[in-house]
Amino acid sequence: xxxxxxxxxxxxxxxxxxxxxxxxxxxxxxxxxxxxxxxxxxxxxxxxxxxxxxxxxxxxxxxxxxxxxxxxxxxxxxxxxxxxxxxxxxxxxxxxxxxxxxxxxxxxxxxxxxxxxxxxxxxxxxxxxxxxxxxxxxxxxxxxxxxxxxxxxxxxxxxxxxxxxxxxxxxxxxxxxxxxxxxxxxxxxxxxxxxxxxxxxxxxxxxxxxxxxxxxxxxxxxxxxxxxxxxxxxxxxxxxxxxxxxxxxxxxxxxxxxxxxxxxxxxxxxxxxxxxxxxxxxxxxxxxxxxxxxxxxxxxxxxxxxxxxxxxxxxx
Amino acid sequence: xxxxxxxxxxxxxxxxxxxxxxxxxxxxxxxxxxxxxxxxxxxxxxxxxxxxxxxxxxxxxxxxxxxxxxxxxxxxxxxxxxxxxxxxxxxxxxxxxxxxxxxxxxxxxxxxxxxxxxxxxxxxxxxxxxxxxxxxxxxxxxxxxxxxxxxxxxxxxxxxxxxxxxxxxxxxxxxxxxxxxxxxxxxxxxxxxxxxxxxxxxxxxxxxxxxxxxxxxxxxxxxxxxxxxxxxxxxxxxxxxxxxxxxxxxxxxxxxxxxxxxxxxxxxxxxxxxxxxxxxxxxxxxxxxxxxxxxxxxxxxxxxxxxxxxxxxxxx
Numbered sequence: 001x002x003x004x005x006x007x008x009x010x011x012x013x014x015x016x017x018x019x020x021x022x023x024x025x026x027x028x029x030x031x032x033x034x035x036x037x038x039x040x041x042x043x044x045x046x047x048x049x050x051x052x053x054x055x056x057x058x059x060x061x062x063x064x065x066x067x068x069x070x071x072x073x074x075x076x077x078x079x080x081x082x083x084x085x086x087x088x089x090x091x092x093x094x095x096x097x098x099x100x101x102x103x104x105x106x107x108x109x110x111x112x113x114x115x116x117x118x119x120x121x122x123x124x125x126x127x128x129x130x131x132x133x134x135x136x137x138x139x140x141x142x143x144x145x146x147x148x149x150x151x152x153x154x155x156x157x158x159x160x161x162x163x164x165x166x167x168x169x170x171x172x173x174x175x176x177x178x179x180x181x182x183x184x185x186x187x188x189x190x191x192x193x194x195x196x197x198x199x200x201x202x203x204x205x206x207x208x209x210x211x212x213x214x215x216x217x218x219x220x221x222x223x224x225x226x227x228x229x230x231x232x233x234x235x236x237x238x239x240x241x242x243x244x245x246x247x248x249x250x251x252x253x254x255x256x257x258x259x260x261x262x263x264x265x266x267x268x269x270x271x272x273x274x275x276x277x278x279x280x281x282x283x284x285x286x287x288x289x290x291x292x293x294x295x296x297x298x299x300x301x302x303x304x305x306x307x308x309x310x311x312x313x314x315x316x
Numbered sequence: 317x318x319x320x321x322x323x324x325x326x327x328x329x330x331x332x333x334x335x336x337x338x339x340x341x342x343x344x345x346x347x348x349x350x351x352x353x354x355x356x357x358x359x360x361x362x363x364x365x366x367x368x369x370x371x372x373x374x375x376x377x378x379x380x381x382x383x384x385x386x387x388x389x390x391x392x393x394x395x396x397x398x399x400x401x402x403x404x405x406x407x408x409x410x411x412x413x414x415x416x417x418x419x420x421x422x423x424x425x426x427x428x429x430x431x432x433x434x435x436x437x438x439x440x441x442x443x444x445x446x447x448x449x450x451x452x453x454x455x456x457x458x459x460x461x462x463x464x465x466x467x468x469x470x471x472x473x474x475x476x477x478x479x480x481x482x483x484x485x486x487x488x489x490x491x492x493x494x495x496x497x498x499x500x501x502x503x504x505x506x507x508x509x510x511x512x513x514x515x516x517x518x519x520x521x522x523x524x525x526x527x528x529x530x531x532x533x534x535x536x537x538x539x540x541x542x543x544x545x546x547x548x549x550x551x552x553x554x555x556x557x558x559x560x561x562x563x564x565x566x567x568x569x570x571x572x573x574x575x576x577x578x579x580x581x582x583x584x585x586x587x588x589x590x591x592x593x594x595x596x597x598x599x600x601x602x603x604x605x606x607x608x609x610x611x612x613x614x615x616x617x618x619x620x621x622x623x624x625x626x627x628x629x630x631x632x
Contacts, residue, residue: 015458023470031475139620143613145564147571148587148605155594155601247460254465258568262591272466273572276473288470291463299461 012296019292024067027281080282089286100267104256107190111198119202141196150189150262167263186263193255201244205237239310246302250295346625353621356614370413415581423563426497430504431555438512443539456506471499472574492577500562508554515547549626557619560612567608583608
């Protein structure tokens with residue numbers, strides 16, 4: 001098992017390295033460069049000054065040379081400064097990564113807590129009104145534009161009812177109540193946007209498990225319905241669900257980006273979006289890499305859960 | 317129902333079912349039984365017809381869809397403006413219809429492009445296997461697992477002149493349309509590729525394929541004449557389901573200001589300013605989202621119905 005984890009970690013490192021080059025190249029293709037931004041800020045700079053500055057900062061060198069320089073710095077923990085915040089990139093990203101992890105973790109856990117029992121109940125009685133209701137909720141969940149869902153929630157809970165803040169972060173040092181109030185709508189949005197997909201997977205996997213021989217055996221040997229469903233159906237149904245959920249972690253991050261942008265939550269997603277629109281190249285690059293790293297680690301974690309759920313799988 | 321065979325029992329059963337006995341007839345009947353899918357198809361036809369009729373409706377109402385009239389901004393519904401006007405005084409209904417043209421076209425064209433790429437790649441990988449196959453599977457794993465939205469935002473922000481595109485094209489008004497179709501096709505082909513690869517792998521070993529090979533048919537003939545027609549149904553289902561996702565993705569990118577650029581209307585970019593308007597003109601925030609939601613859920617129901625009709629395993 002440890003060997004497997006080590007192998008997967010080294011694979012993830014390779015993917016991360018490739019992604020860093022791809023993203024570096026893509027950011028190089030974005031409009032303007034840091035010197036253009038300096039010219040905008042200081043009209044007295046002449047074209048000759050600009051050329052001199054480009055040479056000074058190495059911006060006239062080919063892209064792979066600049067990438068290697070960046071990589072050399074990054075290896076020593078120097079990820080550069082953020083243009084928008086005038087602070088080291090990592091100093092800005094760490095607390096925001098925490099916010100995003102809380103937002104994604106809460107939403108994912110809530111969606112799972114709602115979807116697993118509902119999907120199971122639907123699968124136990126296919127073609128009943130219960131199944132139909134679950135099905136409609138699932139389809140609505142995968143079809144609703146998340147940003148519009150956020151707008152609707154803001155209209156209902158912030159504008160009409162006035163119960164919750166329409167967005168932003170709780171002030172520093174605010175109590176737990178304020179923190180929860182500020183997180184409530186973002187978490188609700190992301191939960192609803194994630195719920196539909198999970199519901200469909202759980203329902204399909206549970207239907208598949210119910211058809212298997214071991215379920216008939218379990219019933220034949222006189223196990224109660226409770227034990228059959230919880231011990232046999234649920235456990236086996238969760239195996240494919242875990243795989244698919246791990247693959248959907250990237251989608252969860254995309255959802256978090258939309259949610260954070262809508263509610264002004266200072267997390268990774270909003271930071272990446274703002275940094276790309278604000279030409280903050282260093283911040284965008286490291287933010288995207290951190291997001292990729294989080295996704296890769298979540299996939300690894302899911303694979304370990306998979307082995308734990310299914311003792312038939314061994315990684316040695 | 318089992319495979320129709322020459323025995324009398326099946327023939328009787330088929331007669332009892334009614335006159336439709338051709339394969340297409342059976343499919344059509346199964347599809348008709350799926351009421352949600354049928355309803356969805358009607359809704360989509362209605363939306364498409366309305367969007368196509370936009371210029372006619374424009375003439376009937378007697379005003380230009382692009383006409384800015386700040387004295388008549390944010391008007392409630394009236395006879396002249398059936399759904400009222402937006403923040404610039406443009407007619408909301410007409411904007412929705414023209415936006416629908418863009419959103420539906422982007423969805424259909426991008427899904428078609430993705431399906432063509434995916435089919436070609438899947439056929440190639442499934443039939444020839446080898447290094448191309450391994451690379452494909454790695455690539456699809458990667459595209460599925462990565463946080464897609466932040467990467468798409470970077471791609472959407474790229475300066476096309478740096479890629480060597482002529483200035484006139486890169487700054488033309490329609491370029492945002494082509495750009496979004498290309499972007500979505502580039503990331504959207506993997507689902508179809510995987511499905512087609514899997515189906516091709518199983519078809520490759522069937523007797524009729526081996527017979528064709530024994531008769532001297534070359535690889536292009538086998539793949540295009542013998543395998544492709546047999547993998548069409550998963551392609552149709554996956555493509556229908558992908559249209560919904562693509563419309564969602566387009567709306568998210570346009571909403572974030574990175575997809576379809578104003579003044580071209582799309583349902584996504586009509587919501588860009590909605591957040592500031594929810595206090596005094598909530599209708600502007602509701603209608604475009606409602607249309608996205610209805611269209612996407614209709615495509616998903618339609619795809620689900622097609623899956624049930626085309627997939628013999630689904631029949632109980």
